[in-house]
Amino acid sequence: MVIPRVQWRQPDQFKALNDLGPTIKENEFLLGNEEHLAQVLATVGIPTVEGAKTPKEEAIGLLMLAAEVEHALMVQYLYASASVVGSLRKTITDIAVEEMAHLLTVQNLLLALTGREGSSTPFQIHLGRDLLRRQSSFNPLPFTLEKVSKTTLAKFTVVEKPEKILDQTIREKVEQMENDLIADKIDPNPVFALYAAIRWIFQPSDAPIGRVSLSVEMGFKPGHHLKAEDFADTQTIDRYVSNENEWTASADLIIKKVRNHNEAIEALDDITEQGEGPASADDSDSHFSRFYTAYIDFLENGASDVKDLPRTPFVNGQMAPEDPNATRISATYAASWARLFNVQYELMLVDIAYAISRPVADVRRQAMISDVCREQMSKVIGVLTKKISELPLSENSDSFAGPPYGLDNELMPQSDSEFLQRYEQLESTSLSAIFEIKQSPTFPDDFLATIPLQSIEGVTQKRAEIIQPQENII
Structure with missing residues (x-):
């Protein structure tokens, strides 16, 4: 394009x-x-x-x-x-x-x-x-x-x-x-x-x-x-x-x-x-x-309890923010969650693109919207936002991190094969981020960490069932 x-x-x-x-x-x-x-x-x-x-x-x-x-x-x-x-x-x-x-x-x-x-x-x-x-x-x-x-x-x-x-x-x-x-x-x-x-x-x-x-x-x-x-x-x-x-x-x-x-x-x-x-x-x-x-x-x-989220948080590896006053998430554990957020955010966009690229009558379109997009927005992006906003921005800091909304690839796939390749790449990156989180010494004591991870696992399974290669509906 x-x-x-x-x-x-x-x-x-x-x-x-x-x-x-x-x-x-x-x-x-x-x-x-x-x-x-x-x-x-x-x-x-x-x-x-x-x-x-x-x-x-x-x-x-x-x-x-x-x-x-x-x-x-x-x-x-x-x-x-x-x-x-x-x-x-x-x-x-x-x-x-x-x-x-x-x-x-x-x-x-x-x-x-x-x-x-x-x-x-x-x-x-x-x-x-x-x-x-x-x-x-x-x-x-x-x-x-x-x-x-x-x-x-x-x-x-x-x-x-x-x-x-x-x-x-x-x-x-x-x-x-x-x-x-x-x-x-x-x-x-x-x-x-x-x-x-x-x-x-x-x-x-x-x-x-x-x-x-x-x-x-x-x-x-x-x-x-x-x-x-x-x-x-x-x-x-x-x-x-x-x-x-x-x-x-x-x-x-x-x-x-x-x-x-x-x-x-x-x-x-x-x-x-x-x-x-x-x-x-x-x-x-x-x-x-x-x-x-x-x-x-x-x-x-005023507003009660305005959470002190950082200005334009980002993690190493994502595209450099256009905001000159962006804030780097340097705490290792928070950065791992932020990288997971970025890949799930990109997955949500690809899910929307996949859905609207199908005919209205295609059951895959309706399933992707109802079973994946909505859950991805609320149970994954929403829950990850809350999770990251409760983690320290840097080691030994009282300031909180925030969801970075970083995008690695903004162009949407143009064919079924490209969708499958993109999903494979993004889900591999997601698994790497999850592995990084679970390897952290902080993870065993983080009792609420399993909630977003279980949501991601559920959405990933539903997505896999939907995108299995089928006869194209033209």
């Missing part, structure tokens, strides 16, 4: 407007949604894919970046949620789960454009996190794992903020958050700029459509849209598309089927609306609204 490179192009007609940015920002409540979005695009630019020769090629590249953004936000939210208890933990965890649903909708958008080729996986599955996003200039957030704090909640709020905040009190508080973050050399970028660029390409023409009005005057390329023939055939899409029911019964998860322009626009608008909230109201149950409420509550009441 060729990994594209995304650049942020500043529209020529807005270069002069960009010089007036501070003036516009001070009076943004006077602007309509379209004018405010134009000002944002003038500041950060419009993302474009280097070397893309057609709207379809550009859409695929931008969707890959969107997948990585959703993945990265999901993990950062999960890490923060692990540092608190009670309603705040539930709020952040629920948002993280909704980001995973957004990630699956992005896979459906990729399916709509890439279809199925031969005996390979049915479409261009991309569940990575750092390949494009880390090189992209205006990421919503650099990948930084942090416990809950005033700064952490402020970053999450700004990243999810809408194009325009109607309530003056809320708008002023969010502006103050942004100013405080910038003073600390932190500059989050709203997600909506990326999705606006994707949405423009999925429009059938330059004419406004759906709930957001985009135009050439905002800097978008005239006529730069997908054609009807750029979409895969509906039979293929229906055969492989992900849906809410197979993952959960929650009404808050957005996993949309996409077969044409209109369904793509609806899916993109739903994702954007759940993140930033409707343009007509600021009291929705959006990510922005929930993070803003959590921020205000934290300022007023």
Whole structure:
């Protein structure tokens, strides 16, 4: 798979407007949604894919970046949620789960454009996190794992903020958050700029459509849209598309089927609306609204028992973190558990890819989702997170370690044989990490260590039964 490179192009007609940015920002409540979005695009630019020769090629590249953004936000939210208890933990965890649903909708958008080729996986599955996003200039957030704090909640709020905040009190508080973050050399970028660029390409023409009005005057390329023939055939899409029911019964998860322009626009608008909230109201149950409420509550009441998790923990051997202030887990026993966490995290991503690469009617797909993915998320990743967070960060230290979320290989297998090879390699690495844990002199006295290890053993057995070579279902 060729990994594209995304650049942020500043529209020529807005270069002069960009010089007036501070003036516009001070009076943004006077602007309509379209004018405010134009000002944002003038500041950060419009993302474009280097070397893309057609709207379809550009859409695929931008969707890959969107997948990585959703993945990265999901993990950062999960890490923060692990540092608190009670309603705040539930709020952040629920948002993280909704980001995973957004990630699956992005896979459906990729399916709509890439279809199925031969005996390979049915479409261009991309569940990575750092390949494009880390090189992209205006990421919503650099990948930084942090416990809950005033700064952490402020970053999450700004990243999810809408194009325009109607309530003056809320708008002023969010502006103050942004100013405080910038003073600390932190500059989050709203997600909506990326999705606006994707949405423009999925429009059938330059004419406004759906709930957001985009135009050439905002800097978008005239006529730069997908054609009807750029979409895969509906039979293929229906055969492989992900849906809410197979993952959960929650009404808050957005996993949309996409077969044409209109369904793509609806899916993109739903994702954007759940993140930033409707343009007509600021009291929705959006990510922005929930993070803003959590921020205000934290300022007023604090949070009981915020666990002192380290900033961006990592272990030797994983890819170097992009966070310059990352923390190495140096305690031998904790590092062994952290390495086990990393391989199980990667296994979870491969499990998701395996599941959605099967036809909806394939029993292996449903078994992988219900018997493995869900248990991997809760009984393995969740339990390992708790386990590592109770271990010392370094020898003879009172500080705790934390789950590192390191990825060795972000590209997903492209065929059944590649899946089998990847599983064999990852499970071998997992066994090595488990052996290392059991050889530690700390293990015999660690009476709770068997719980996550038993969960891993159970999930591994179920996975082995599912992926046994069978006659391909095409």
